[in-house]
Amino acid sequence: MSGWDKFVETFFNAKVMWKYLPDILSGMVVTIELALLIVVTGLGAGLALALLRSLAIRPLNWLIIFVVDLFRSLPPLVIIVLMYFGLPYAGPAPSGFVSTWLSLAFVLMAFSEEIFWAGITSIPKGQWEASRSTGLSFGQTLFNVVLPQAFRLTIPPLTNRTISITKGTALGTVVAVTEILGQASSAMSNSYNPSPLMMGAAAYVVLFLPVVVAARWIESKFAWKR
Amino acid sequence: MATNHIVDARAIHKHFGTLHVLKGVDLKVDERELVFIIGPSGSGKSTLLRCLNRLEEPSSGSIVVDGIDMLNPKTDINHARRRIGMVFQSFNLYPHMTALGNVTLALRKVAGKGRAEAEALGRAALERVGLAERADHTPGQLSGGQQQRVAIARSIALEPRVMLFDEPTSALDPELVGSVLEVMRGLRESGMTMIVVSHEMGFARNAADRVVFMDDGLIVEQGPPAAIFETPSHERTRAFIGQIQRH
Numbered sequence: 001m002s003g004w005d006k007f008v009e010t011f012f013n014a015k016v017m018w019k020y021l022p023d024i025l026s027g028m029v030v031t032i033e034l035a036l037l038i039v040v041t042g043l044g045a046g047l048a049l050a051l052l053r054s055l056a057i058r059p060l061n062w063l064i065i066f067v068v069d070l071f072r073s074l075p076p077l078v079i080i081v082l083m084y085f086g087l088p089y090a091g092p093a094p095s096g097f098v099s100t101w102l103s104l105a106f107v108l109m110a111f112s113e114e115i116f117w118a119g120i121t122s123i124p125k126g127q128w129e130a131s132r133s134t135g136l137s138f139g140q141t142l143f144n145v146v147l148p149q150a151f152r153l154t155i156p157p158l159t160n161r162t163i164s165i166t167k168g169t170a171l172g173t174v175v176a177v178t179e180i181l182g183q184a185s186s187a188m189s190n191s192y193n194p195s196p197l198m199m200g201a202a203a204y205v206v207l208f209l210p211v212v213v214a215a216r217w218i219e220s221k222f223a224w225k226r
Numbered sequence: 227m228a229t230n231h232i233v234d235a236r237a238i239h240k241h242f243g244t245l246h247v248l249k250g251v252d253l254k255v256d257e258r259e260l261v262f263i264i265g266p267s268g269s270g271k272s273t274l275l276r277c278l279n280r281l282e283e284p285s286s287g288s289i290v291v292d293g294i295d296m297l298n299p300k301t302d303i304n305h306a307r308r309r310i311g312m313v314f315q316s317f318n319l320y321p322h323m324t325a326l327g328n329v330t331l332a333l334r335k336v337a338g339k340g341r342a343e344a345e346a347l348g349r350a351a352l353e354r355v356g357l358a359e360r361a362d363h364t365p366g367q368l369s370g371g372q373q374q375r376v377a378i379a380r381s382i383a384l385e386p387r388v389m390l391f392d393e394p395t396s397a398l399d400p401e402l403v404g405s406v407l408e409v410m411r412g413l414r415e416s417g418m419t420m421i422v423v424s425h426e427m428g429f430a431r432n433a434a435d436r437v438v439f440m441d442d443g444l445i446v447e448q449g450p451p452a453a454i455f456e457t458p459s460h461e462r463t464r465a466f467i468g469q470i471q472r473h
């Protein structure tokens with residue numbers, strides 16, 4: 001057997017792959033569910049916080065900044081572990097799935113709030129003034145004039161953050177979530193073969209590549225000639 | 227508050243922190259009048275204009291525009307602002323919308339017009355500034371002069387009772403200034419009340435009813451253009467006029 005054949009036999013073993021394909025697929029379903037929940041709630045909460053912050057209510061803004069900085073500085077794994085193993089002492093006992101979802105959603109909320117906020121503040125004051133001078137209210141100006149321009153600026157950093165944080169779903173393994181990586185590594189130890197890990201890697205590419213492509217498309221759609 | 231003037235601002239003071247920028251300005255403007263405000267940089271011209279539609283909150287004083295008490299907390303300021311158009315030095319068009327989108331936004335959101343009616347009114351306003359055929363262009367595809375005319379259309383589409391202009395031609399290349407002044411002249415002929423801060427002395431001379439000279443937060447003197455330009459009675463006015471005429 002040549003070196004190449006040995007390599008294929010080890011890392012892309014067809015028999016092993018076929019056997020564990022269903023596990024990897026079910027892991028993909030869990031990862032997709034987790035990722036969608038994290039993206040929707042994380043970005044939604046991040047945007048909501050940025051909008052609250054634009055109201056310029058001092059004590060509220062201090063609170064927002066504190067929460068955002070806290071979740072930006074804690075390693076996501078620590079938040080997941082605290083929520084799963086620590087929270088039960090205080091009463092609620094979230095499952096591994098819920099712990100992973102909420103932890104990463106908080107992290108995405110924190111990072112996306114900063115990105116949305118930076119987008120909102122980067123819009124020149126003259127845009128607000130022109131709009132307000134024609135009688136639009138604060139909220140109408142925010143939604144019709146400022147946010148559409150701000151979103152365009154936030155799409156690239158937001159996509160990067162969103163992808164890197166949703167990839168953190170792999171951390172769910174630690175709290176027994178059967179997502180892609182969890183399935184792949186238990187299959188690997190059961191089969192004494194790394195092929196399932198390769199399948200796991202392929203699964204991530206299949207999941208995230210379309211997201212990257214979609215982001216590029218949205219970006220170009222939001223662009224306008226200056 | 228009864229008044230014969232469409233704009234009646236009294237004893238306007240404005241502080242920015244410790245900086246006293248307006249020191250008791252009275253400005254009354256008649257209907258269909260074109261008032262030109264001149265003065266050195268930092269004298270408070272922009273601040274005064276911005277107080278009139280409350281983009282800036284005056285520290286004290288009273289402002290009545292078209293019978294509306296602008297400083298009364300009970301006044302619906304968004305409703306009042308529809309009657310006061312404002313044109314900025316930097317145009318401030320919405321870059322993510324077409325020219326027509328810029329003009330129709332407030333028609334739809336503030337004046338409550340349906341899409342079709344707003345578009346008809348918007349196209350008519352663009353027509354008035356000579357840009358009907360540019361309705362579907364975005365600001366980035368328009369020259370500075372065209373952008374400023376779209377900005378004027380955005381204001382006049384709401385049928386304001388007064389128009390405020392803050393150095394509308396200062397950001398323009400010299401060859402584009404004429405087209406904007408032309409539109410302003412047309413507005414004046416249609417009877418629009420206008421308050422204009424500008425250095426376009428030629429325009430002031432043949433279009434203004436009154437020239438107001440401001441310095442250091444106060445109105446120093448005012449009168450017909452000829453009087454202010456030829457025979458100013460204050461030394462500061464004379465010095466300022468002399469300065470800009472040398473340019």
Ligand SMILES: Nc1ncnc2c1ncn2[C@@H]1O[C@H](COP(=O)(O)OP(=O)(O)OP(=O)(O)O)[C@@H](O)[C@H]1O
Pocket residue numbers: 242245247265266267268269270271272273274
């Ligand atoms: N938002 C602000 N905060 C603090 N100071 C301000 C603010 N706006 C204006 N000022 C100050 O108020 C003074 C008057 O400014 P204003 O813009 O009204 O002058 P202006 O007559 O329009 O001058 P210019 O011809 O340069 O436009 C200046 O000293 C300016 O620095």
Ligand SMILES: [Mg+2]
Pocket residue numbers: 271272273392
């Ligand atoms: Mg100014």
